[in-house]
Amino acid sequence: MKKENNSKTSLSIRLLKKTLFNVVAACVACGLVWLCYRYVPTYAWVYNSNLTMHFKTARMNRKVPADQIRAGKLGFSFQYLSLIRDNTPEHAVIWMPGEKAYFPEGEKSPFDRQILSKMYRLRVLYPRKIVDAEEIGNKYANEITHVAIINGHGVEKLSYPLDIDEPYALCSVKEPEK
């Protein structure tokens, strides 16, 4: 009986010792993590900006449609392309102007440089075809159905005269029936 009691006490002491070692080791490990967070700025950035901030945004906006999130992330360029997509049929062949139209000299542009990538524009506009201003040899150059007019560039592609004050317009190549 005495031997059994002694062994129970010894077991309790061993268990207590192990628990204490674990708690101390875990505190040291927490300290190590805290030191990394405190003294390596990019680790703090990972937690604060990259993870926490975006996680909160994701949780608050989980029911927002993907296109709306894209518009928020990709800005004016995406919104502009979405408008073209939503106002043209899927079989449309769209003429789009060159760099100078998007980024006129001496003026601030709401577009980002990504708009110049035809692949990027196709990601939004596909299955519509795109003919860029400088693509004279494009096999769809004679099948254009719509013209994306920016800052007056593209008016000349229309088959009818058009006076336009707006910086952006999307027009059918053939004059709409009155």
Added chain:
Amino acid sequence: MMITLGLLTTFFVGFSVLNFISFRYSVLEKLGLSFLLGIGVQTLLMLLMDLLGIRLSVSNILVDSLLLALGLNLKMYFRRKEVWSALKKVRFTFPKGLNLVWLLFIVLIICLEYMNWTKCMFFPTFDRDSLASFDTIGWIISKEQTLKGLSIFQGDYMPHIHQAGSSITYIPMIQLSYAYVYALGMETSKVIPALIYLSFLISFYAASRRFCGDTGAALATFFVLITPEMIAFSSLSGTNVIHAVYASLGVIYTVLWLKEDKRSDFALAILLMALNVWTRNEGIIFIGASFAVIFFFKQNSICWKDLILYGSLSILPFVFWGVFMKINGIYAENIVIFKPFYDGEKIQTIWLAFRGLLSGTSYYGLSFVAFAIAVVANALFLFKVKRKDMLALVAITLLSLLFYMVILYHIDYKWDNIANVLSYSAKRFLFCFIPLVWLYTMSNHLVSTFLRKLEGWLSFKGI
């Protein structure tokens, strides 16, 4: 429903591949590696289907994938008695050295990865590289159900498609994987990078355990996870983190084979190396570095058949893509300089760029700093103690780094200047080394001795 079915099929294909190699992998290895192997093998199958003129519709892909999986499981069926008796002995057990330190890091990994996953799945693809290539190509493949006949690969529609640096010649694993999920009906392709990164963390932990025990593996996985630039890119849609996953696991299983001499690790290493080069062309440097190290380590007991198998099978996807491009007229202006030349300024630019990347903490946190300290502190043990696996790991890491610098030197930068390429692309390629450096940092002689003693002090087993 279709999305769940599709992802489960991918998982099943990978699970079947792994069991075909060996059914004795641990539960965690099977959990982690199934999706990684599944998506890699499925995309290879999709390219083969396209080559044979089979439309890449979702029904064709699913049927062919399931047929492949069933074929792979025939071996298990013929050995069913042996498999069943082995599976009956499998138990999911807690780590032998279970302790609060391990638990702390596992909880941190789960919490941080949950936040990372949520972020990845919430934001649709918005990075420039993906929208200008991978994601768009994947989207259009899912619509046109072909890669070889893609409308955007025609020069008379896309005049710049055959120019230097064009995405037409990018090896298509990522594009095909995005095409697969778009065909299943997903709005964005983000489930691919999300699942690949999650699977990688599980696989890396499972593989690291075999070097440095559970606590060391938890520490290594934690520090890999919080590597700043890598965690930021893990939730984007680019190729770099996905490539780092396959390349690093390929090297790790190669080193495991050198360590434990198991045929299953040898086969898995070949497959992961093949998927590494299937993700990005320059993954060939890891095959080259591993090949050289295997030759050096096994020179006394060399099995030429193993060496030939390793070298030839792991570059098969690279060769397959080359043949596919040739047959289907897919090409771009060559950017590789094959003849030897000397350009001192270029060498210096590359060297200085790498020195800047490796010595700072801005992009990789403490990864390379910790590695450098570990290598110096263990310099004597690398050669003295019979831990040849650690010497192999360090050798492959350093040799691959050197080979990468050589590749960068032999590129003709027609589409952009070398400074831009080094500052954007090179820093992302170094992601491949992050798991390797942390694995070495936690499993070198000094740290592994300390961790073994620590687990002994902290473990409740045998009280």
